[in-house]
Amino acid sequence: MAIARKGWVVLDCPDNMELARFYAGLLGGEPDVEQDNDRWVELTTEDGWKLAFQRAEGFRPPRWPSAEHSQQLHLDVYVDDMEEAERQTLALGAKALDTDDQGGTRDFRVYADPAGHPFCLIRASSAT
CATH class of the missing domain: 3.30.720.110 (Signal recognition particle alu RNA binding heterodimer, srp9/1)
Structure with missing residues (x-):
């Protein structure tokens, strides 16, 4: 028996609405902004993925491929x-x-x- 169930995959980013719109275009669905919370945007895709985008101040993107910035x-x-x-x-x-x-x-x-x-x-x- 599983201990947990799948929840949200959360991605840090500098502009949460921009990234939510990108993934909505890629995977389908409509971004949903939580009321009174401009740091968090949710997206449930047409096939049921649950992605969330969290605005992170000072965000530094990963580099691919890179061991230093994996x-x-x-x-x-x-x-x-x-x-x-x-x-x-x-x-x-x-x-x-x-x-x-x-x-x-x-x-x-x-x-x-x-x-x-x-x-x-x-x-x-x-x-x-």
Whole structure:
């Protein structure tokens, strides 16, 4: 029997609404600002992920790859069409970190969200 249940994945960032809008564009859903709390924005995606974005003063983004400024956490998201997903993800404001899929032999590409958190687009066909 599990001790706990999944809750929120919380990402620190300098602009919580900007990052919530980025992930809403990537994963679906609508950002929800808690009343009287401008430091916290929640997003429940169309498929049930619960992400929260916490404004952190003095935020320093992770660097990928870097042992000195490790990523500490990253999200993997599945896509059906890698090229189209990449185009749309970059248009939302992501930054490409490692998109060399080695001639199609690697099923993922690495990006950073607008606050610098790494995440991967992964071909859905490789998830089976």
